[in-house]
Amino acid sequence: MASYSHNEKSKLPPKIKPLDVSVINKIAAGEIIVAPANALKELLENSIDAGSTSIDIVVKDGGLKLLQITDNGHGINREDLGILCERFTTSKISSFEDLTKIATYGFRGEALASISHIAHLTVTTRSKESDCAWRATYLDGKLVPARGGTTADPRPVAGRIGTQILVEDLFLNVPSRLRAFRSASDEYNRIADVVGRYAIHSEGIAFTCKKHGEAHHSLITTAQASTVDRIRTVYGAAIANELVKINVAEDKRLGLVGASGYVTNANFNAKKSYQPVLFINHRAVTCDPLKRALSQLYSAFLAKGGHSFTYLSLLIAPDKLDVNVHPTKREVRFLNEDDIIQRVCESVQHALGEVDTSRVFKTQSVLMAKPVDSPSPLSNAQKRTYEYNMVRTDAKERKITTMFRNPSSKSTSGVGTMNRVSHSPSDSPVPDDDELRINADIETAVDDQYEIVERARVNIRLHSVKQLREEVRQDLHKGLTDIFANHIFVGIVDENKRLAAIQCDVKLYLVDYAAVSYELFYQIGLSDFGNFGVIQLSPALSIRRLLKLAVADTDQMNNDQEIEICRIADQMITMRAMLLEYFSLDITAEGDIRSIPLLLKGYTPSVAKLPMLLYRLGRNVNWTNEKECFSTLLRELAIFYVPESLPIPAPVPLDVRVSSQRATSEDTDTLQPLDKRRSELKDEIEKCIFPTIRRRLLATKKLLGNVIEVAALPGLYKIFERC
Structure with a gap:
C-alpha cells in the first residue's frame, strides 16, 4: 500500500462530496430572497395568483423585523400545509414543457421554502370549503411547533377566507446579509416601490401598505380605481396629468399579442429619472434595451437632462418567452426582442407627435384625467412653484380690484x-x-x-x-x-x-x-x-x-x-x-x-x-x-x-371713450x-x-x-x- 508524505498529499486534487441539504437550501434562499422587497414580491405574486381582490401589507423595520401580507384569495387546503414550504412544491406546473405556456406569476415553488430557511414563517389560511382557518409555523421548510406550542401540526383558528403570511426576523441566520442593509426606511421605500408597481398593473385589486404601528397607510388604491388613478396615487399628479395612452396592435409574426400602457407627453420633464414600470405577460421585469430605446426617443422631445415616465404592459406568446432565466424572475428572454422594441417605440413616438401640438403653436386641450392633485403618499417631497415660474401672479394673491x-x-x-x-x-x-x-x-x-x-x-x-x-x-x-x-x-x-x-x-x-x-x-x-x-x-x-x-x-x-x-x-x-x-x-x-x-x-x-x-x-x-x-x-x-x-360694443371715438371713462369713474348712473x-x-x-x-x-x-x-x-x- 502506497503512502504519501504531507507535501505530496497537499498536491492531490480535493475530494468532491455532496453539500449538506441545509447549506443547499440557504444558498438557494440567498439567491432568491436578496432583500425584504424580494420576499414581498414573491408573496404578492402568490396572493394575486390566488384570485385576490384585496391585498393588505404591513411592514416593520423595513421588512427585516416583520413582513405581513393578507389577501382574500381562495386560500390553501388543510392537507397541503404539510409540504407548503418544501422546495419545488407547486400547483402551477407538472412537467418542464409547462414552462412554455405558463400564465401565472409563481411556478417553481421556491419562494416560501426560501423564506422559511432565513426567517420565522407563519401561515394562516382558510379556503371556501373549510369551516375554520388553519395556522402553521415553518422553519427550514418544515412544520415546527409555535412558540410555546406543543405540536407542529396546523392548528384551527378563527379567520376569514384567504391567506395571511407573516414573516418575522428575516435573515436571522445570515448576519452578514443583515449587516449589509443601510436603513429600515430605504428598505421600506423599496417595498413601497414594488407594491406601487403591482398596484398600477393589477386593475380590480385593492392594495394597502403601511408601516407597523402607524394609523395611516402610505399607499391605498381601491379595486375600482382606473390605471391613471393608480398612477396618480403612486407617483403623484405631476405625472398623471400628462399621461398619453399607448396601444400596440397584435403581430403574430413577432409573437406579439399586444401592448398597452401610458407614457408622459413632452410637457412633463422631470429632473430625476423614473425606472420604467414594465410588465411582460403580467410579470414585473426589467428590460435594459427597451429602457435605452425609450430614453433615446425622448431625447428628441425633452430638454437636455429631462426624464420621462413609462408604464407598459406587453403580452407575448408564451412559446416565445422564457421566464426561467433569473432566480428572482427579474428578467425574461423573448424572441424578436429588437423588432418588438421597435414597434413599441414607434407607437410611443406617434402618440407623442399627436399630443405635442404646442411645438407648432396650436392650442392644446386639457388632456388630464385629473391635473393638480395631492402628492404621492410614497413621497414626502412636494413640488414648489417659485415666483419666477409664475405666468402672471402668485396664485395666493388677490387682485386689488x-x-x-x-x-x-x-x-x-x-x-x-x-x-x-x-x-x-x-x-x-x-x-x-x-x-x-x-x-x-x-x-x-x-x-x-x-x-x-x-x-x-x-x-x-x-x-x-x-x-x-x-x-x-x-x-x-x-x-x-x-x-x-x-x-x-x-x-x-x-x-x-x-x-x-x-x-x-x-x-x-x-x-x-x-x-x-x-x-x-x-x-x-x-x-x-x-x-x-x-x-x-x-x-x-x-x-x-x-x-x-x-x-x-x-x-x-x-x-x-x-x-x-x-x-x-x-x-x-x-x-x-x-x-x-x-x-x-x-x-x-x-x-x-x-x-x-x-x-x-x-x-x-x-x-x-x-x-x-x-x-x-x-x-x-x-x-x-x-x-x-x-x-x-x-x-x-x-x-x-x-x-x-x-x-359686442361698437367702436367708440377716442374723445367719447375718454369722457365715458371719466363718467364711469365719477358716476356710474350716467x-x-x-x-x-x-x-x-x-x-x-x-x-x-x-x-x-x-x-x-x-x-x-x-x-x-x-x-x-x-x-x-x-x-x-x-x-x-x-x-
Missing part, C-alpha cells in the same frame, strides 16, 4: 346689496306697449336690499335628491376640479361668446364661463335644495302676463297660445306648495308670482329672462316623476342664472343701460361667480370641452430654447 365695491350698488344696513338689472334692448325684438309695461314691472319688482331671516336649515332626506347629488359625484373630473379650485381669474375675454381666462399654476386656460356657471348653479341648487334664499318681487307679477311676453319672444303666436298659457299657469298654481317649499318660488292662488329663489348672494341674474324661465318650466319640467321633476327644474333655474351674452349692465356683470363675474366656482364647483367630465389650455410657461421656454 376685487377689494373695491361695485360703484353702482347702494349701501344698506351693512348686510350687502343686490344690484338692479336692466333689460338690454338688443336681446329681443322691439317691444310693444304691453311688453314695455311688463318689463318695467319686472325691473321695479326686485328689492335691492338683503335681509337676514332667522330660519333653521332644513335637512333634506329625499332619496331622489341624494341620487342626483351622487350622479354629480360619479361624474366628477378631479383634475379639472383642482384647476378651478386653485385658479386665479385673469379677465373676461369675450362678453358675447362668454369666454374668460384663468390661470392655474404655470398654465393659462380659456374657459366658457356660461357652461361652467350653468354647472355651478345646478350644483348649488342640489346642495342648497330646500334652503334657498329669496328674491322678493314687489309688487307681485302676473304669471299669465309674463308667459304672454315669453310666447311672443319665441315667435310662437298661434291659435293655441291662450290655451298653452293657461295650461302652464294652472300647472304652476297646482304645484305652488311644492315650488314654495323646495324652490322658494312663491305663487299665489290667483296666479301671481311673489318671489324667486336666490342661489348666490351678490349676484342677480337678468330678471328680464323671468318670462322665459316660467315658460320653460311649464314646457320642460317633468311634473309626474319626482327625480326628473327636481332635476329638470334645477336645470332650468341654472339656465336662468347663467350670465347673459352681451353684444352710463347707458347696456354699458351699465356690462360694468355690473363684469364685476359680478369676477368678484362673485368665479370665487364661488373656486370654492364650490365639482367639475364634471362634460366640462372638459369647455376648458382649453392656451399657454404653459414650460412649453414657451421649450419653444424659445429651440429658436
Whole structure:
C-alpha cells in the first residue's frame, strides 16, 4: 500500500462530496430572497395568483423585523400545509414543457421554502370549503411547533377566507446579509416601490401598505380605481396629468399579442429619472434595451437632462418567452426582442407627435384625467412653484380690484346689496306697449336690499335628491376640479361668446364661463335644495302676463297660445306648495308670482329672462316623476342664472371713450343701460361667480370641452430654447 508524505498529499486534487441539504437550501434562499422587497414580491405574486381582490401589507423595520401580507384569495387546503414550504412544491406546473405556456406569476415553488430557511414563517389560511382557518409555523421548510406550542401540526383558528403570511426576523441566520442593509426606511421605500408597481398593473385589486404601528397607510388604491388613478396615487399628479395612452396592435409574426400602457407627453420633464414600470405577460421585469430605446426617443422631445415616465404592459406568446432565466424572475428572454422594441417605440413616438401640438403653436386641450392633485403618499417631497415660474401672479394673491365695491350698488344696513338689472334692448325684438309695461314691472319688482331671516336649515332626506347629488359625484373630473379650485381669474375675454381666462399654476386656460356657471348653479341648487334664499318681487307679477311676453319672444303666436298659457299657469298654481317649499318660488292662488329663489348672494341674474324661465318650466319640467321633476327644474333655474351674452360694443371715438371713462369713474348712473349692465356683470363675474366656482364647483367630465389650455410657461421656454 502506497503512502504519501504531507507535501505530496497537499498536491492531490480535493475530494468532491455532496453539500449538506441545509447549506443547499440557504444558498438557494440567498439567491432568491436578496432583500425584504424580494420576499414581498414573491408573496404578492402568490396572493394575486390566488384570485385576490384585496391585498393588505404591513411592514416593520423595513421588512427585516416583520413582513405581513393578507389577501382574500381562495386560500390553501388543510392537507397541503404539510409540504407548503418544501422546495419545488407547486400547483402551477407538472412537467418542464409547462414552462412554455405558463400564465401565472409563481411556478417553481421556491419562494416560501426560501423564506422559511432565513426567517420565522407563519401561515394562516382558510379556503371556501373549510369551516375554520388553519395556522402553521415553518422553519427550514418544515412544520415546527409555535412558540410555546406543543405540536407542529396546523392548528384551527378563527379567520376569514384567504391567506395571511407573516414573516418575522428575516435573515436571522445570515448576519452578514443583515449587516449589509443601510436603513429600515430605504428598505421600506423599496417595498413601497414594488407594491406601487403591482398596484398600477393589477386593475380590480385593492392594495394597502403601511408601516407597523402607524394609523395611516402610505399607499391605498381601491379595486375600482382606473390605471391613471393608480398612477396618480403612486407617483403623484405631476405625472398623471400628462399621461398619453399607448396601444400596440397584435403581430403574430413577432409573437406579439399586444401592448398597452401610458407614457408622459413632452410637457412633463422631470429632473430625476423614473425606472420604467414594465410588465411582460403580467410579470414585473426589467428590460435594459427597451429602457435605452425609450430614453433615446425622448431625447428628441425633452430638454437636455429631462426624464420621462413609462408604464407598459406587453403580452407575448408564451412559446416565445422564457421566464426561467433569473432566480428572482427579474428578467425574461423573448424572441424578436429588437423588432418588438421597435414597434413599441414607434407607437410611443406617434402618440407623442399627436399630443405635442404646442411645438407648432396650436392650442392644446386639457388632456388630464385629473391635473393638480395631492402628492404621492410614497413621497414626502412636494413640488414648489417659485415666483419666477409664475405666468402672471402668485396664485395666493388677490387682485386689488376685487377689494373695491361695485360703484353702482347702494349701501344698506351693512348686510350687502343686490344690484338692479336692466333689460338690454338688443336681446329681443322691439317691444310693444304691453311688453314695455311688463318689463318695467319686472325691473321695479326686485328689492335691492338683503335681509337676514332667522330660519333653521332644513335637512333634506329625499332619496331622489341624494341620487342626483351622487350622479354629480360619479361624474366628477378631479383634475379639472383642482384647476378651478386653485385658479386665479385673469379677465373676461369675450362678453358675447362668454369666454374668460384663468390661470392655474404655470398654465393659462380659456374657459366658457356660461357652461361652467350653468354647472355651478345646478350644483348649488342640489346642495342648497330646500334652503334657498329669496328674491322678493314687489309688487307681485302676473304669471299669465309674463308667459304672454315669453310666447311672443319665441315667435310662437298661434291659435293655441291662450290655451298653452293657461295650461302652464294652472300647472304652476297646482304645484305652488311644492315650488314654495323646495324652490322658494312663491305663487299665489290667483296666479301671481311673489318671489324667486336666490342661489348666490351678490349676484342677480337678468330678471328680464323671468318670462322665459316660467315658460320653460311649464314646457320642460317633468311634473309626474319626482327625480326628473327636481332635476329638470334645477336645470332650468341654472339656465336662468347663467350670465347673459352681451353684444359686442361698437367702436367708440377716442374723445367719447375718454369722457365715458371719466363718467364711469365719477358716476356710474350716467352710463347707458347696456354699458351699465356690462360694468355690473363684469364685476359680478369676477368678484362673485368665479370665487364661488373656486370654492364650490365639482367639475364634471362634460366640462372638459369647455376648458382649453392656451399657454404653459414650460412649453414657451421649450419653444424659445429651440429658436
